[in-house]
Amino acid sequence: MSEDVVLETRALTKGFGDRRAVDRVNLRVQAGSVYGLLGRNGAGKTTLLRMILGLLTPDSGNVRLFGRDAAAGDVASREAVAGFVEEPRFYPHLSAQRNLQLLARLDGPQATVAPRAALQLVDLGEQARDKVGTYSTGMRQRLGLAAALLRSPRVLVLDEPTIGLDPANAAAVRSQLRALSDRGVAVLLSSHNMTEVAELCDRVSIIHHGRTVWAGTQADLHAAAPVPAWRVWTSDDARTATLARQLPVRVQIGGGRPADAPLIIHADDEQRDAFVLELAGAGVAVRQLEPDTPPLEALFANLTGGDTPDDASTGVAA
Amino acid sequence: MAVRVELAKLTAQWPLRITLGLCVIVPAVFALVMRAASSRPADTLFGRWAGTSGFATSLTVLNWAAAYGAPLLSGLVAGDIFASEDRHGTWKTILTRSTTRTRLFAGKAIAATLCVWFGFAVIGVVSLLAGLAAIGSAPLVGLSGQLIGSGHALALVAASWALTLLATTTFVALGLLLSIASRSGAIGVIGPLLVAIVLQLLEAIASGQIVRSVLPSTPFDAWHALFTSPVHAGPIGQGIATSVGYTLVFGGAAWWLLSRRDFAGADVPSVRRRTGVRIGAAVAAISVVLLTLSGVGPTALTHTRLETSIAATFGHLAEVRYQWQAGAGADTTIPWHAVCNRGGTPLTGNAGSGKGAGDDWACTITDLRASDGAGPTMLDVTLKANGCYQVQSPPGAVGALYVTDRHGKTFINPLYAFDGCFGTP
Numbered sequence: 001m002s003e004d005v006v007l008e009t010r011a012l013t014k015g016f017g018d019r020r021a022v023d024r025v026n027l028r029v030q031a032g033s034v035y036g037l038l039g040r041n042g043a044g045k046t047t048l049l050r051m052i053l054g055l056l057t058p059d060s061g062n063v064r065l066f067g068r069d070a071a072a073g074d075v076a077s078r079e080a081v082a083g084f085v086e087e088p089r090f091y092p093h094l095s096a097q098r099n100l101q102l103l104a105r106l107d108g109p110q111a112t113v114a115p116r117a118a119l120q121l122v123d124l125g126e127q128a129r130d131k132v133g134t135y136s137t138g139m140r141q142r143l144g145l146a147a148a149l150l151r152s153p154r155v156l157v158l159d160e161p162t163i164g165l166d167p168a169n170a171a172a173v174r175s176q177l178r179a180l181s182d183r184g185v186a187v188l189l190s191s192h193n194m195t196e197v198a199e200l201c202d203r204v205s206i207i208h209h210g211r212t213v214w215a216g217t218q219a220d221l222h223a224a225a226p227v228p229a230w231r232v233w234t235s236d237d238a239r240t241a242t243l244a245r246q247l248p249v250r251v252q253i254g255g256g257r258p259a260d261a262p263l264i265i266h267a268d269d270e271q272r273d274a275f276v277l278e279l280a281g282a283g284v285a286v287r288q289l290e291p292d293t294p295p296l297e298a299l300f301a302n303l304t305g306g307d308t309p310d311d312a313s314t315g316v317a318a
Numbered sequence: 319m320a321v322r323v324e325l326a327k328l329t330a331q332w333p334l335r336i337t338l339g340l341c342v343i344v345p346a347v348f349a350l351v352m353r354a355a356s357s358r359p360a361d362t363l364f365g366r367w368a369g370t371s372g373f374a375t376s377l378t379v380l381n382w383a384a385a386y387g388a389p390l391l392s393g394l395v396a397g398d399i400f401a402s403e404d405r406h407g408t409w410k411t412i413l414t415r416s417t418t419r420t421r422l423f424a425g426k427a428i429a430a431t432l433c434v435w436f437g438f439a440v441i442g443v444v445s446l447l448a449g450l451a452a453i454g455s456a457p458l459v460g461l462s463g464q465l466i467g468s469g470h471a472l473a474l475v476a477a478s479w480a481l482t483l484l485a486t487t488t489f490v491a492l493g494l495l496l497s498i499a500s501r502s503g504a505i506g507v508i509g510p511l512l513v514a515i516v517l518q519l520l521e522a523i524a525s526g527q528i529v530r531s532v533l534p535s536t537p538f539d540a541w542h543a544l545f546t547s548p549v550h551a552g553p554i555g556q557g558i559a560t561s562v563g564y565t566l567v568f569g570g571a572a573w574w575l576l577s578r579r580d581f582a583g584a585d586v587p588s589v590r591r592r593t594g595v596r597i598g599a600a601v602a603a604i605s606v607v608l609l610t611l612s613g614v615g616p617t618a619l620t621h622t623r624l625e626t627s628i629a630a631t632f633g634h635l636a637e638v639r640y641q642w643q644a645g646a647g648a649d650t651t652i653p654w655h656a657v658c659n660r661g662g663t664p665l666t667g668n669a670g671s672g673k674g675a676g677d678d679w680a681c682t683i684t685d686l687r688a689s690d691g692a693g694p695t696m697l698d699v700t701l702k703a704n705g706c707y708q709v710q711s712p713p714g715a716v717g718a719l720y721v722t723d724r725h726g727k728t729f730i731n732p733l734y735a736f737d738g739c740f741g742t743p
Contacts, residue, residue, distance in 0.1 A: 090411060
């Protein structure tokens with residue numbers, strides 16, 4: 001990852017009626033890095049990406065690309081920028097290959113990757129001649145990535161690039177994005193998947209009600225995250241709770257718990273392991289142990305008012 | 319490059335392919351029907367000759383193509399070319415390519431125009447070829463009663479289609495504007511046709527020059543002037559200017575809307591409904607204003623102009639009938655005099671009176687050379703707002719619908735009923 005900042009937003013703001021969808025957001029994305037945007041539905045992520053791609057005119061603030069201001073509709077400054085927002089859309093009555101051929105024609109000399117090659121990159125080579133109207137959501141998602149790669153962009157802006165993909169294809173896309181960033185491409189992506197963000201992104205911003213509520217590196221993210229929580233089922237909950245008070249382990253024992261409900265213990269990995277060994281030594285069997293809310297999701301929930309990104313909340317897309 | 323992209327997208331769509339197919343089939347079928355049928359569409363200009371001359375067949379089709387074909391084609395192509403991007407959700411796909419909105423707009427506008435022109439030209443070519451093949455290339459009776467030879471008729475028919483083709487850009491630009499403003503394929507497709515119907519209603523009643531000169535449908539009548547003798551350049555020039563003017567206004571408004579639009583995601587259906595209501599209200603308001611002003615200002619539809627035109631046309635048609643019956647040209651030109659009055663006004667000497675469009679005109683036509691005491695012949699005249707008229711002559715004075723020549727061959731009596739135009743400046 002180089003120090004060159006290729007994409008920057010300064011106090012970017014956009015409102016619709018009385019609602020401020022994006023409120024003074026600052027971003028700095030460096031060449032060769034993967035930058036993640038996290039937020040609930042309606043947080044403002046997609047509106048932010050639309051302004052970066054030139055689809056929306058900001059009310060105030062600006063987008064800078066490669067050190068120059070890039071107004072909405074400024075095609076010249078965005079020649080090396082590609083991407084998509086929300087679900088990628090194409091002409092359903094045309095084949096994937098034909099769709100990409102037409103898009104490449106619009107790009108003119110900027111299109112440096114052949115449509116067929118781009119389809120091979122996203123594992124759609126065999127379905128190149130099928131009409132896009134027959135494609136699944138995941139296939140359209142991959143086609144969107146192929147369309148973005150036609151111009152060999154230096155900045156890739158992707159709105160939830162792995163949504164709708166099965167685990168194998170999602171992993172393949174993440175691997176591709178990492179390979180692109182290793183080659184110097186700056187990737188800005190939005191995601192609901194905390195695991196994906198943790199695995200892929202060098203830097204993360206959490207957006208809530210249009211504002212950046214947290215921004216930093218992966219290391220910063222883990223440092224700020226609360227102590228992990230675990231759900232544990234034992235053969236003797238009372239003895240477990242007594243033992244827990246003797247160790248630096250916090251146990252949640254709520255009143256009126258159903259008999260089969262797990263105990264919640266808050267401990268890092270080392271503390272957890274010591275506690276399990278202590279229980280075994282005291283003759284208490286650990287029947288099941290699994291992670292409760294992951295620490296990153298817990299941090300997200302703390303910053304955004306209680307819901308994790310994966311909680312389904314229908315609302316206007318941001 | 320954007321033009322080629324848009325043409326590729328358009329021609330890949332089955333509705334357009336079917337429409338172009340109909341542009342071939344319908345005029346060809348019409349020509350075959352005119353060959354076989356015993357009655358003709360006499361209410362349409364040149365319709366009464368559609369079974370006699372293939373040139374008239376093509377011109378009959380032109381009347382309908384101009385009235386309905388052009389707005390329908392424009393709606394189908396131009397009315398959906400922008401709205402389809404909203405329907406497919408592909409604006410965000412094409413606007414993130416290395417091309418400007420202006421280039422995209424130009425590409426779509428040019429592609430739509432070329433497609434509409436192509437469809438319209440196909441109708442023209444097929445109607446002419448089918449007409450000539452099925453009916454024949456007999457000379458054409460012009461709108462001043464003059465006989466137009468086959469070669470000249472061919473050139474005039476081609477020029478008529480070309481002139482009307484230019485006028486279609488008005489509806490193409492209107493379709494583009496409706497497509498962008500409404501973001502609805504339904505409004506974009508149907509809008510031009512509805513506007514055309516409203517314009518036809520206005521055309522039928524607007525005799526005032528002020529309103530007629532600004533109607534976007536007036537250029538579609540400009541080709542009539544090619545078939546008068548002498549040719550009137552005024553309506554042709556005005557038609558071209560009006561077409562160019564409306565094309566620039568509608569097209570400019572369309573580009574302005576597109577250049578300022580924010581693409582924030584899928585529209586809520588209520589937004590489109592509100593836009594549709596606003597567009598409908600605007601069209602209704604403009605129509606009411608035009609309707610109110612339709613009689614304002616001077617009119618070119620005066621008894622003087624009608625009398626001059628009818629006298630000349632009747633005289634020419636009399637020569638044509640003589641030529642067909644006798645097989646030779648008339649050796650002298652008979653001077654005719656016409657006096658026209660509108661609605662119930664008694665004829666007083668040689669003075670005519672009245673103005674405006676209507677089916678209540680009555681004209682008397684007199685052979686100034688007649689020395690046998692034969693009186694004037696009374697003609698029933700319907701004068702249209704566009705300066706064209708239809709005349710019904712009394713069979714007792716001019717003969718039956720069909721007459722025979724000296725060889726016993728039957729032909730249509732050109733004096734029995736005829737059309738003419740004196741055009742509006």
